[in-house]
């Protein structure tokens with residue numbers, strides 16, 4: 001395990017069981033967004049390196065021991081990795097925080113839940129390894145079997161916002177089901193992904209079963225989507241990139257699963273006190289500097305309490321502790337890159353131009369220790385209408401857009417007026433209304449009087465342009481498997497019926 005230091009040694013990539021460099025010798029630097037200083041150099045792989053990693057995974061699937069190993073042997077390796085994650089949780093969080101600027105305590109809240117996730121995937125895989133032999137009503141009395149088999153070679157591509165969590169939502173399910181994997185973490189935050197490869201290597205995973213490479217998405221990721229040697233690509237990232245993945249994957253019609261962007265509505269009814277309402281408005285975006293796919297960035301507040309809640313939300317959000325992501329006291333860190341900071345500041349300008357009222361923040365912070373980092377002050381806009389850019393597009397930064405509504409019907413209409421459908425929230429003490437509204441929001445994950453509690457036994461994914469398929473939950477492992485129906489006709493029942501129908505002129509008497 002690499003331990004956090006202000007500057008780390010150059011990182012390698014893991015291909016076919018070897019730690020190696022990019023074939024052309026290219027590297028790129030990651031800047032620590034809290035300090036603006038170079039933190040670490042990583043390998044800048046290209047399409048040839050991606051091909052090598054895919055070939056290794058292909059060979060490990062077609063000829064290697066991993067797909068054929070018993071589920072007991074596989075789970076032994078997984079339990080070792082799970083124990084290592086538990087032991088190294090804080091180190092993993094420090095590495096991710098230094099790359100992406102998300103506060104170390106926020107990483108901790110996600111990483112510490114990921115060790116059970118590995119174990120949960122093992123339990124599911126054990127169940128799925130058993131053939132389903134129940135008699136089928138319409139199968140002419142045959143003792144049918146339904147078996148599940150791995151897809152083959154799976155490529156996994158993840159974003160930078162909560163790198164370890166993003167990996168852990170896909171990799172355990174993909175690997176435990178017997179697939180072999182090429183994993184590309186985001187270029188901005190690949191360190192925890194490289195550490196996972198070391199853990200699997202130490203735990204005894206056969207060579208080639210897991211390959212981890214780093215490099216530009218449009219080059220390395222594109223090859224992972226295009227290659228005919230790949231059977232399934234599992235992607236998390238922007239909707240626009242997801243569409244590119246689909247186009248590139250069409251060549252061999254590989255399976256595609258997608259977890260994409262969001263612009264989630266957080267509907268707050270007036271039976272909450274204004275203090276509670278303001279807390280829930282803030283909570284929805286509090287994780288990961290607002291750089292979270294399921295953040296509740298469109299806060300819809302009932303008009304009877306709207307003004308007061310906007311004011312109090314600005315007071316709470318505006319007073320959170322902004323600082324170096326590596327400090328345990330920080331609740332808002334810097335944005336991942338200078339480019340992302342400028343993008344967020346651009347959205348703030350557009351909010352002002354379109355007539356929203358800026359209640360707090362709205363600017364870069366550069367005082368004291370924040371001087372060279374990419375910090376944006378926590379920002380709250382009121383008087384936002386749902387047709388403004390700040391209400392329609394994913395900002396991915398610490399910005400809350402507050403929109404008033406009068407009736408339940410109007411709230412639902414505004415909530416669903418978006419291309420996305422990843423998440424939504426309903427804040428009310430009225431249970432019946434809460435469930436009724438939750439059912440009406442067209443999104444895959446609904447938070448009722450909470451935000452951000454996610455569980456590995458609950459499916460995660462989106463409606464509309466937020467994605468295809470579900471990760472984790474009771475079908476999480478099955479998502480990485482093919483289902484095969486076997487018709488064993490030991491008694492000759494089916495064949496005599498079919499012979500009679502098809503070979504004897506269809507005599508049915």
Ligand code: NAD
Pocket residue numbers: 157158159160161166184185186187215216217218219220221222225236237238239241242244245259260261262292293294394396422462466467
């Ligand atoms: P991104 O789409 O730019 O990049 C994601 C990954 O794709 C990175 O590893 C990148 O290198 C790679 N990539 C880029 N171009 C590619 C291409 N042409 N082909 C293949 N791979 C390519 O997204 P990002 O900026 O890293 O992350 C932020 C986005 O991710 C937001 O839209 C956010 O909502 C989304 N996200 C979604 C979920 C979810 O579960 N639905 C979770 C986290 C983040």
